[in-house]
Amino acid sequence: MSTLLSTYSSPAGRHDELLDASGNVRLQWRPLVARLDALGLDGVSARAQLVSDSIFADGISYNVHAKDHEAPHAWELDPLPLVIAPDEWKYLASAVAQRASVLNAMLGDLYGPQHLLAEGLLPSALVFGQPSFKWPCVGIRPPGNVFLNTYAVDVARGPDGKWWAIADHTQSPAGAGYSLQNRIILSKTFPDAFRQLQVQPLADFFRTLLDGFSRLAPTDGEPPLIVLLTPGPGYESYFEHAFLARYLGYPLVEGRDLTVRDNTVYLKTLRGLRRVHGIFRRLQSDLCDPLELRADSAVGVPGLLAAARAGRVLISNALGSGVLESGAIFGFLPGITERLLGKPLAMPSVASWWCGEAAALDHAIEHLDDLVIKPAFSDMGQPAVFGHNLKGAERDEMIAKLRAQPHAYVAQEWIPMSQAPIWGGDGLQARTVGLRLFAVATGNGYTVMPGALGRVAASPHQEVLSMPRGGISKDVWVRASGPVRRVSLLKRRLGVIDLVCGGSDVPSRVGDNLFWLGRYTERSEATARLLRATLSRLSTGDNDDESCLPDLLAACHHMDILAQAPEPDATDDAIEKVVIAAVCDPLQIGSLANMSQQLVYSAGQVRERMSSDNWHALNRMSRLFEQPFQSVGQALAAVDRTMLDCISLAGFALDDMTRDEGWRFLILGRRIERLYRLAALIDVALSFEDDARERSLEWLLETTNAIVTYRARYRRSPEVLPVLHLLIFDDTNPHAVIFQINQLDVELDRISRDVGHARVDALSVMRAALHQFDLTRFEAEDTRDACQALAAVLAKIADDTSDLSENLHERYFTHTAPDVRKH
Numbered sequence: 047m048s049t050l051l052s053t054y055s056s057p058a059g060r061h062d063e064l065l066d067a068s069g070n071v072r073l074q075w076r077p078l079v080a081r082l083d084a085l086g087l088d089g090v091s092a093r094a095q096l097v098s099d100s101i102f103a104d105g106i107s108y109n110v111h112a113k114d115h116e117a118p119h120a121w122e123l124d125p126l127p128l129v130i131a132p133d134e135w136k137y138l139a140s141a142v143a144q145r146a147s148v149l150n151a152m153l154g155d156l157y158g159p160q161h162l163l164a165e166g167l168l169p170s171a172l173v174f175g176q177p178s179f180k181w182p183c184v185g186i187r188p189p190g191n192v193f194l195n196t197y198a199v200d201v202a203r204g205p206d207g208k209w210w211a212i213a214d215h216t217q218s219p220a221g222a223g224y225s226l227q228n229r230i231i232l233s234k235t236f237p238d239a240f241r242q243l244q245v246q247p248l249a250d251f252f253r254t255l256l257d258g259f260s261r262l263a264p265t266d267g268e269p270p271l272i273v274l275l276t277p278g279p280g281y282e283s284y285f286e287h288a289f290l291a292r293y294l295g296y297p298l299v300e301g302r303d304l305t306v307r308d309n310t311v312y313l314k315t316l317r318g319l320r321r322v323h324g325i326f327r328r329l330q331s332d333l334c335d336p337l338e339l340r341a342d343s344a345v346g347v348p349g350l351l352a353a354a355r356a357g358r359v360l361i362s363n364a365l366g367s368g369v370l371e372s373g374a375i376f377g378f379l380p381g382i383t384e385r386l387l388g389k390p391l392a393m394p395s396v397a398s399w400w401c402g403e404a405a406a407l408d409h410a411i412e413h414l415d416d417l418v419i420k421p422a423f424s425d426m427g428q429p430a431v432f433g434h435n436l437k438g439a440e441r442d443e444m445i446a447k448l449r450a451q452p453h454a455y456v457a458q459e460w461i462p463m464s465q466a467p468i469w470g471g472d473g474l475q476a477r478t479v480g481l482r483l484f485a486v487a488t489g490n491g492y493t494v495m496p497g498a499l500g501r502v503a504a505s506p507h508q509e510v511l512s513m514p515r516g517g518i519s520k521d522v523w524v525r526a527s528g529p530v531r532r533v534s535l536l537k538r539r540l541g542v543i544d545l546v547c548g549g550s551d552v553p554s555r556v557g558d559n560l561f562w563l564g565r566y567t568e569r570s571e572a573t574a575r576l577l578r579a580t581l582s583r584l585s586t587g588d589n590d591d592e593s594c595l596p597d598l599l600a601a602c603h604h605m606d607i608l609a610q611a612p613e614p615d616a617t618d619d620a621i622e623k624v625v626i627a628a629v630c631d632p633l634q635i636g637s638l639a640n641m642s643q644q645l646v647y648s649a650g651q652v653r654e655r656m657s658s659d660n661w662h663a664l665n666r667m668s669r670l671f672e673q674p675f676q677s678v679g680q681a682l683a684a685v686d687r688t689m690l691d692c693i694s695l696a697g698f699a700l701d702d703m704t705r706d707e708g709w710r711f712l713i714l715g716r717r718i719e720r721l722y723r724l725a726a727l728i729d730v731a732l733s734f735e736d737d738a739r740e741r742s743l744e745w746l747l748e749t750t751n752a753i754v755t756y757r758a759r760y761r762r763s764p765e766v767l768p769v770l771h772l773l774i775f776d777d778t779n780p781h782a783v784i785f786q787i788n789q790l791d792v793e794l795d796r797i798s799r800d801v802g803h804a805r806v807d808a809l810s811v812m813r814a815a816l817h818q819f820d821l822t823r824f825e826a827e828d829t830r831d832a833c834q835a836l837a838a839v840l841a842k843i844a845d846d847t848s849d850l851s852e853n854l855h856e857r858y859f860t861h862t863a864p865d866v867r868k869h
Contacts, residue, residue: 050082050090053473061207061464063128063479074131074243074525081239082126087472093235094125094469100231105661106224106285121285122518123228124468125235128479128500129243132527138201138209138483139494141393146197146485146492148379149216149370151386153193157184157366167385168378171402173369175453176423178217180331180366182338186355188364189262192487195362196255198222200501200511201393202480203464210461211376211395212480217368218328221499222484223286226252226293228521229497244530245523246496254493255486256294263324263360272324272360273299273313277333277345279650287328288653296326298654301334303553306349309356314554316707316858317801324360325350331365339365374400374422374456396461402453410457411445417457419444432460463511468502468518478503480511481522498522552708558859559651560708564699564715565851566645571692572723573607573638575749578685580625584618585678594741595621597734601742602628604730605723606636622678629681630671638688639671655708660698663691707800711858714793718851721786724750725844728773728783732837739833743769750781767824770836775816783843787812790850801858808850812843 056062056069064079066072071079082090106121130138155162156179162168173179198219200212229248233240263270274296276287291298297313304322305312312319332340335350353359376398383391399406400422410417414433421428436444448455466479481498500520501511511517580602583595596614599621603611608628612621632639646668649656656664667688675681696716703709727749731742743764747753750773760768774783791809798805819839823832 050079050087050474053470054467054476056476057465059205060462061203061205062476063203063464063466064474072131074129077242078127078129078236078239081236081242090125090469091471094471096235097123097125097231100234102665103662104227104658105665106227121224121227123231124500124502124518124520125232126467126469126474127232127236127521127523128466128481130522130524132525135246135496135524138393139496141209142197142199142201142483142485142494143492144383144387144389144392145199145211145214146194146487148383148386148391149197149214150192150194150487152370152382153216153364153367154191155386156369157186157193157364162382162385165385167382168375169400169402171453172372172374172378172400172422175402176369176372177332178366178368178371178423180339180369182351183331183354183364183366186351186364187357188354189264189357189360190487192262193364193367195258195262195360195487196222197363197485197492198482199485200480200482202461204461205464207464209393211393213373214371214375215482216370217331217363219363219484220283220286220328221482222251222495223290223293224283224519225482225484225495225497225499225521227286227289228499228519232521240523243523244526244528246526246530248495248497251484251486251493251495252294254488258487258489259324259326259360259362261489264357265323268321268323270323271297271313271320272326273297273304273322275299275301275304275325275327275329275334275347277301277329279647279653281328283328284650285653291654294326297553297556299553300555301329301343301345301347303555304347304350306347306353309349309353309358311347311350311353311359316552316554316557316711322359324362326362331368334361334365372423372456373398373420373458374402376456376458377406397459399457400453401448401455401457406457407448407452410448410455413457414441414445416460418460419448420456420458422454422456434460466500466502466520468520475506477506477518478508478511479520496524552706554859556652556655557708557711558855559648560655560712561715561854561859563645563648563652564712564717565719566641566648567692567695567699568716568719569723570638570641570645571689571696572720572727572749573605573636573641574685574689574692575751576602576605576607576727577625577629577638578682578689579745579748581629581678581682581685584622584625585682594738594745597731597738597742598745599625600734601727601730605727607638609634609636626675626678626681629684630675632671638685642667642671642688652708655703657698657702659702660695663694663698667691707797710793710797710800711854714790714797714854717786717790717793718847718854720781721783721790722844722847722851724773724781724783724786725840725847728770729837729840729844732833732840736830739766746773752779752781755779766829766833767821770824771821774836774840775821783840784813784816787816797858808846808853812846815839815842 056065064071064075085093101121101123152162156173163170163173194216196219198215198221201209202212203209226248259272260270263272274287274291276284276298278284278300288298299313303314305314311322313322327334329345333343334346335348336343336346337348338351351365354361354365376395377400379395380391399409401407401410417433419431419433431444463478463480465476467474468477479500479502481500483498484495485492500522502518502520503511504517580598583593583598599608599611602608608624612624627634627637629638631637632643634640646664649664670684670687675684699712728746731739731746734742743766747756747764747769752772756764756769756772772779772782776782777784777788779785787809794805816839819836
């Protein structure tokens with residue numbers, strides 16, 4: 047027997063995906079099992095670690111709402127795929143496509159003539175009694191009469207090996223992006239097995255999705271602009287939203303990024319308003335429009351329903367489509383399929399009884415031990431209850447609930463689902479498994495993604511497949527019957543319409559967050575440099591009368607890094623405590639940990655624009671401050687790591703990001719923050735008394751990253767005049783004040799030219815103030831007056847820089863003026 051299979055067993059009464067009834071490896075699995083055996087336990091463990099490392103590096107997560115203070119949970123992916131044979135997939139794909147067609151036709155009837163209700167094929171109370179049926183949507187016909195542009199269904203295999211539909215997802219089906227991410231990871235983890243098994247690729251499915259949206263979107267001859275609408279970073283599957291947006295090339299937007307004018311949806315971009323032709327939505331119907339659906343929604347778009355009613359925008363899926371996610375509909379689906387398609391339902395739903403019917407209620411109570419009780423409506427938020435687990439008072443309480451509100455429950459036959467192998471660290475273990483299959487509308491029906499999101503129970507005895515409850519995902523490899531043609535999502539040939547689509551669709555919110563991402567990156571690096579200089583003096587015990595430590599502490603306080611400056615007679619331990627808190631206390635405003643939080647948050651708002659390399663650095667940074675530090679050495683190590691990560695982020699921005707409008711605002715943010723902090727920090731040093739000012743020159747060069755340049759240029763100890771010239775007036779020094787002003791001048795000219803807003807003249811005033819300053823004043827014996835005068839100039843530059851930041855926000859990131867241009 048295979049070494050890997052020595053720990054694997056098949057429990058009685060369940061279908062096993064890996065082994066047949068005789069205990070032999072099924073045909074479609076044999077090449078993979080042979081490859082795993084060749085790797086051995088250590089080899090498979092190493093591949094499992096590669097999977098874990100890839101998930102960590104890419105920051106793949108799934109947010110869980112149970113505890114608001116918790117960070118997003120890392121995505122769980124089993125390193126072993128689930129293998130599906132070609133003939134079996136042919137049946138599954140055909141059955142899922144048929145099911146999608148039936149449900150699409152049902153939506154057309156329920157929001158149209160309602161023949162199914164009139165003919166008694168579906169109880170009116172089941173439809174009209176649930177909140178997911180949206181009365182304002184009645185009569186709205188989506189483009190092409192396609193209500194379900196995308197569809198997903200959860201399926202599982204019973205003990206007899208037959209597939210059963212467990213749940214339909216018709217509102218905004220989630221999981222396809224995670225499936226794609228799983229495939230990217232596992233195809234690299236087992237490349238030889240992936241090629242040998244001739245696994246069908248997923249790219250064609252997503253190409254069909256792109257083509258379908260472009261075909262159906264009402265463009266009026268314009269290049270189609272499709273956006274992906276997300277509730278935001280706090281949503282459980284936000285990672286998938288960002289990943290899909292980046293993969294599909296759609297702008298990732300929130301409700302506040304869109305506005306409706308004259309029944310037309312517009313995206314608020316840095317150039318003004320641009321018409322949106324299609325919305326790939328990822329939020330519930332009732333949250334989409336606070337005017338007509340749910341007044342307290344803060345994530346929707348007022349007037350969106352009116353735009354859909356006017357036929358001015360494609361919304362996928364159609365608003366109100368969640369009405370079909372009720373499991374209570376299962377019992378009526380066979381008859382409806384015969385009525386709408388004239389043929390039987392290919393894949394049966396698990397036997398279901400809606401307790402709103404008297405006979406069904408009696409059956410549910412009588413056979414409770416053999417049933418699973420679920421909420422009849424998807425928005426009830428109640429977990430499934432297995433009847434055989436209920437005893438005594440719990441059983442009586444469940445029956446009482448059924449009798450009190452029978453319409454709110456559906457009883458479904460309990461089917462022991464099949465099991466599949468997962469990697470357990472020292473061998474294979476059996477776990478309950480189910481699949482989520484995805485379909486997308488085409489011009490003549492539906493096509494099904496040749497793969498799925500496999501979901502595995504969190505523990506050997508658990509039967510609920512739920513990612514929020516600790517479930518594990520699986521990649522699903524569908525074997526092809528012949529050679530596989532590898533394809534790319536990129537178009538084979540671009541047309542003129544493609545050339546005019548890109549480059550101007552940067553939402554104002556994205557520009558705003560990129561701007562602050564630049565500012566927080568620069569601020570974090572500057573904070574780290576100042577803290578490193580302070581901690582270095584602390585670690586060497588440099589705290590005598592000639593020490594510059596008090597001056598550094600004062601500078602940290604003036605730059606809002608220290609919550610309070612230590613008292614002059616403070617002990618070394620007290621000073622260490624204050625400085626270490628300025629490094630690692632995330633609740634202290636201005637601390638390095640707090641700055642890192644702000645940085646990671648801003649990056650999370652524009653995740654679809656961040657590369658994997660960006661996220662490697664951001665993930666490291668977010669974990670640096672998970673535990674408080676106990677020593678100066680620990681704090682110094684964290685400061686050094688943060689500074690390196692910030693430098694890496696700056697390098698990625700300069701070398702990896704496309705030079706579009708979003709990138710320009712990222713660079714603007716960096717330049718504005720550097721200008722502000724340089725001017726403010728030098729102002730602080732110039733304001734010291736004579737001895738303190740002289741002592742501060744060394745650390746001032748250190749913290750502005752100019753010490754090497756100074757030593758190479760002057761080969762002597764720091765003096766006031768050359769230090770100030772290097773840090774303020776030298777236009778070749780990238781860490782000089784004048785250099786930031788000149789670069790900001792260039793970037794603002796480009797922004798003004800590309801976007802169209804008139805620019806402000808604050809920079810010319812700053813430059814003139816520096817050019818008019820007479821540096822020969824520092825050749826005098828007493829330079830106090832010169833220092834005070836230059837400090838005043840720098841303080842004015844810092845204030846004007848803050849005003850410039852506010853001006854940019856008003857000009858580019860808000861759209862409140864009634865005459866904003868429509869592009």
